[in-house]
Amino acid sequence: MSDLLERLRGRGWRMTAQRRVVAEVLDGEHVHLTADEVHSRAVAKLPEISRATVYNTLGELVSLGEVLEVSTDQRAKRYDPNAHQPHHHLVCARCGAIRDVHPVGNPLADLPDSERFGFTVSDVEVTYRGVCPNCAAA
Amino acid sequence: MSDLLERLRGRGWRMTAQRRVVAEVLDGEHVHLTADEVHSRAVAKLPEISRATVYNTLGELVSLGEVLEVSTDQRAKRYDPNAHQPHHHLVCARCGAIRDVHPVGNPLADLPDSERFGFTVSDVEVTYRGVCPNCAAA
């Protein structure tokens, strides 16, 4: 994660204990935390960090393109540090577990012109749903 | 829409003015209204209908499989009467316009076993994003 912090400092980001902690919490693979989850974990490392700062920092990381906002359910937005490799998501319908996945082919090509209604289509977002091995065993 | 009302009556649905109005509001193609929008339009036809009833009725229609809940943005859920023909969505990033689309091929087949993490994958949801002709012209 010092990669990320270095890059951010290079972009003129003022470094604070709060921002360092948020960046630390977001480290890892298949990480898709809600703002509230980020806040809880951040508080464990820096008890005085406020909810507003977590929201501010997440918003900035998204603006900078260093974190993605994903919404796999209609509850809270989730924050995804895997911003530099395009991917989609596989979600367990029972427990909510989320994995990053890389389907083959280009889903954009699957939308015929006759189904584009004159839109300029530039992006596609795919969410697979199913049951994870843990939940299937239970 | 009397199709829908007939079907619902057949399923033992008690018919009320409120439910009739909600069903009327949801009639049409490419309809994807929020609960609040449904409420506004319902109030225009039946001024005393309450917010709670709109939420209740929409929830029941979803449970009955007569209306789909779609979330194309991370704001409010949208309610879609086109529940009997599987489809995906094309969304204008500027104005939020939503069209029903039918991509070719089976997107489920595009997810290799090596990318399934042991999940039993049963469903996929695709959202295309772009700019609609109206917004492109402006």
Added chain:
DNA sequence: CACTTACTTTGGACAATGTCTAATTCGAGC
């Protein structure tokens, strides 16, 4: 190192969306 200043953080008010409940009303079968 101390100073300065613009940037950051903070608590709490506020907003948007949705859920729940207890009291009242009502549809529809008899």
Added chain:
DNA sequence: GCTCGAATTAGACATTGTCCAAAGTAAGTG
């Protein structure tokens, strides 16, 4: 027309997120 279980209602409450004015601080300057 009655009756009764089902539906409606207003409003309290919950969750998620935004905004603001006041206080604190990172980091460049000399």
